């Protein structure tokens with residue numbers, strides 16, 4: 001119980017964020033989660049790992065600085081292809097879709113495994129009640145191939161290290177003159193909240209316009225799961241009903257870039273999303289980055 005660690009209550013967390021439960025890795029490595037998600041994605045796509053042309057992994061930090069998560073996923077699923085990580089924080093899954101689309105369109109790859117793997121609970125300050133109640137760990141993966149499913153996509157960045165930051169710890173050096181940087185997650189929640197709501201509204205309106213679709217055409221909007229209130233605040237401006245907005249924050253918490261693919265997997269498994277549905281994805285996070293897209297499944 002987190003209320004035994006910091007001064008908080010279930011009522012406060014639920015009413016301010018929508019979070020009820022979340023998962024914290026204890027014995028598992030992040031690679032364990034990523035490999036399991038990758039194998040599941042390959043099996044459901046009916047693709048063998050030897051047929052992958054590329055593995056891209058979005059993560060704010062893998063188990064190692066190097067080798068990358070993607071290289072170790074490649075080893076563990078027995079693939080043979082270029083593999084690399086990138087960091088676009090919570091927008092990583094949408095950034096990854098954009099990157100994969102570019103490789104496929106350029107003819108440099110036909111089949112790409114995109115994995116989003118995040119161990120956010122390693123980076124939080126468990127004495128800071130404003131942030132330690134928000135995050136969970138998880139990994140999700142998709143297999144991407146050439147097709148016309150991606151109807152529109154947009155990614156943005158606005159360089160900022162004031163509103164949301166996680167520092168690095170470096171090896172001690174007799175030459176270093178810089179002060180040690182606080183390695184824990186720090187966030188100005190109120191300002192990030194405002195940024196999130198305005199970005200979701202702006203990005204989603206733009207990608208829907210570019211795709212030539214309206215809210216009534218969309219089966220579901222699957223947003224990055226950061227706070228239920230962000231989507232309630234954006235809902236009316238976008239013309240969606242509550243039923244059209246996917247919610248996994250209650251049982252996953254904020255799992256950064258893994259939150260969208262985790263939820264997509266669950267919605268497909270439950271039959272709440274089916275082939276042919278039009279969906280909107282929208283994400284925002286550290287950087288500050290944002291991304292949104294319209295996809296026909």
Ligand code: COA
Pocket residue numbers: 007008009012013016017090129130131133164188189190192193196226227230256284285286
């Ligand atoms: N339990 C109980 N009280 C808490 C608390 C907790 N876990 N965390 C903060 N509080 C208190 C504060 O100390 C403050 O008390 P005060 O009024 O006496 O000063 C009060 O609750 C309100 O704090 P505030 O920070 O204004 O709450 P909030 O409604 O803005 O909710 C967040 C905080 C973090 C949940 C919210 O700002 C948020 O979700 N922001 C966006 C986060 C986000 O999208 N991040 C994306 C990262 S990818």
